[in-house]
Amino acid sequence: MNPIHQHMLSETRRHFFARGATGLGTAALASLLQSSAMAGNGDAVAPTDSLSSGEVPDYLKKYAPKAKRAIYLFMAGAPCQQDTFDYKPKMEAMFDKDLPESVRNGQRLTTMTSGQKRFPIAPSKFKFEQYGKSGAWISELLPHTAKMVDDICIVRSMHTEAINHDPAITYICTGDQLPGRPSLGSWLSYGLGSENKDVPAFMVMTPTWTGRKQAQALYNRLWGAGFLPSRYSGVSLRRQGDPVLYLSNPDGVSTTARRRMLDRLSEMNQRTLDRIGDPETQARIAQYEMAFKMQSSMPDLVNIDGESKSVLDMYGPDVTTPGTYAASCLLARRMLERDVRFVQIFHRGWDQHGNVAGDLPSQCKDVDQPSYALVQDLKERGLLEDTLVIWGGEFGRTVYSQGSLSKENYGRDHHPRCFSIWMAGAGIKPGLVYGATDDFSYNITENPVHIHDLNATILQQLGVDHERLTYRFQGRDFRLTDVHGNIITDILT
Template sequence: MTLPFDSLQTLRQQLTRRAFFSRTSAGMGAAALASLDQSVGASAVRGLPGLPHHPPKANRAIYLFMSGAPSQMDMWDHKPAMEDWFDKDLPESIRMGQRLTTMTSGQSRFPIAPSIYSFSPHGEAGTMASELVPFMAKKVDEIALVKSMYTEAINHDPAITYICTGNQLPGKASLGAWLNYGLGSENENLPAFIVMTASWTGRKEAQALYNRLWGSGFLPSKYQGVALRSAGDPVLYLSNPDGIDRSVRRRMLDSLAELNLATAERLGDPETNARIAQYEMAFRMQTSVPELTNISDEPKHILEMYGPDVTVPGTFANCCLMARRMAERGVRFTQIFHRGWDQHGTLPKDLPNQCRDVDQPSSALLSDLRQRGMLDDTLVVWGGEFGRTVYCQGKLTKTDYGRDHHPKCFTVWLAGGGVKGGVVHGETDEFSYNIVKDPVHIRDLNATILHLMGIDHQRFTYPFQGLDQKLTGVEESRIVRQILT
């Protein structure tokens, strides 16, 4: 007997490996249905059994990601000795044959470009900060400044993928997805992981950001980040189509859920359950997201604290205010990407604009969280994917220069839940080129973030392709305890 094509397709789908195991005594299909209660409804707050591994210092995190790599020696890593090195070549004893990008590998010279920005001491410890960050300079007693970050990646896309997912190659789960998977949500009406991409006023060209940076990789798709947009619907397809009211949509979802449940029971595909959960979350978000994004209830003094751009949707200031509102509502992990930090040329023109975008709002976010009693259990992280070279790329003058990518050292800061304020960790050489004390790999940063959220990075795994996958990979990683309370 010859079966029609559509019947063959159905048979083939029903004989998949996943479907086969769903019919064995292991009962994967039944297990999938049983787990549905953890995806939909009030029990959406649940994470994995046994987590957190230890009492967390932070219940939520906000990651301010400066995409493009901020120049550490123009903002936080003061190198006054470079004044005497203007236009002199970086010594080979410092560069030591280290890898270069194709953008400067062809240069015959590597002329030193001292920062043109003045630095001054701040806080009880006299921490040096640039004139470009006057608001955050006043916060040095509240932050841990890590000057000795490093990575192996030298180009933007693999470097951002690396720090966000633990691997330079696409396909791994992002930090936010791991936290969502392990710890669950504190609010059933908003996603546990929300992403925003802020506008910027620096150089117009900027590196593309791909959704794998907030994707779930091998984890079920329900754990991926939800992108909040600044124009139109805050979330795609959140509004009902013309002619469809909320009650009609509710009936449609109920009918669709019945079909999906039947499919899940027949095939045991966990992605079917994820789809049901996502539809239900979208329905609840029709009410919760408009309330979240309506800032008309914010007092005038709060808006002024974030700066003049706070009422403009999509600005970094507006995103920081949104992040605080999300934290109040139990969003587990919020990540704000701010692009335009890739200053290969005309750095003195573009970097001040970038810093103006983020300096006051970042400071205001810390103040806002603190005055609401939330900073003690909210972790805030600021940083990019790598640093920038002390030598100039292209034309160098006393007032104009550019800098190339530099993975050997860069600066990040952390504040809030479990982080010791007023700490400067790590040192670089006089050229801000090599680390001379307390190196911190990006894996160590991720291990530390997980630790503060109550998770042992060594025990936090997910089986995939025959391996117990970890955010921190198989290489050695450590918690940076020197910056913790």
């Protein structure tokens, strides 16, 4: 954040007219000062504290929004694309043969396999079948997802430059491999605001998982605001106890007393803001107010007692266990119903360097039925048509085995050159399989899609031009997609 720039903007808004300048000429000068101070890139205008209270500002629009809200089902650790969505039957005949150098072509490897003397090909041990009008090949590990292939668009040609987890997940979530940038949800919260003032615009859940227990850590920078005002950070729900820390009043403190305390605190913070001009003081005031509103809104949101048995059954047996992926998906639907702008669920444990046969089925079982149920639930309630759903991880996995190989089991290393995701709802073409990879699921052969392209498309479906949503920091206008990103027009209706 640039405090001087923000203070100049707040000074323009708050004090200019109050100092006796009420003529038309002065008003015109104030407008010029504000426009100059707020200039972004090109004809775009970078806003002050918030761009919007629910509607897309005109200067951010390029296309009519198809989505009002979005949910990102993030499979942290990188699912094996060739064991789930990218069927490679020719690999059966190449079991334990070395990956040809002509395929790898000297491409970068992680330190975990760069020292291997061999790169033995490990065909998927799981069966695949074709489903839907598109004839999409889906693994036996995802039977519920297979039932909805006509509702989703599978993209098999995603790619990234990052080859290790932390920079890769930071990259896809914030647009840069180095920490410090705002997350996708924070950009959306900043650019679009909220349609419900009683719940945060951006909410996050990190459910339990049943696969590999030595999972990669998740850091709150993945849903943090970076250099944006901190009020645009995602609010993470806890798995147990109060859904948000300190949601309940301490013993002896009534709601009325809490309200009086916040009112006095807001007055003191406002005096500090007027004197010093630190925009984070505004963020603090807004966060205190949101916390107070959440004391009444959150208990209702997380209470699923009113859900019908048929809905609970659709999400699966884990839905009533707090902190599970199934429970998180149901809560996500309830959030979306309440106009939460962006929901992100991080499901860990997809880092199968070994024991794919043991860990991957557990991971898929965690997410398969609840993900299917979420899409169908949204569809039945008429919400899918303006809700964007994204499912995927940070990169893919290698076709060769890391370490020992047998027909019963194998491991897979990181592979940024290609991976698979799926999307649904809000103007995404249903029943489409987009992009292709070679016989080894190693290199992209058709329609490459970079993670910047994905983020640009997500923003567009929500009505935002990714080149215009900018924020000035350290003398530069930053955006989620940096200086990259192309809309994936082929997958849009």
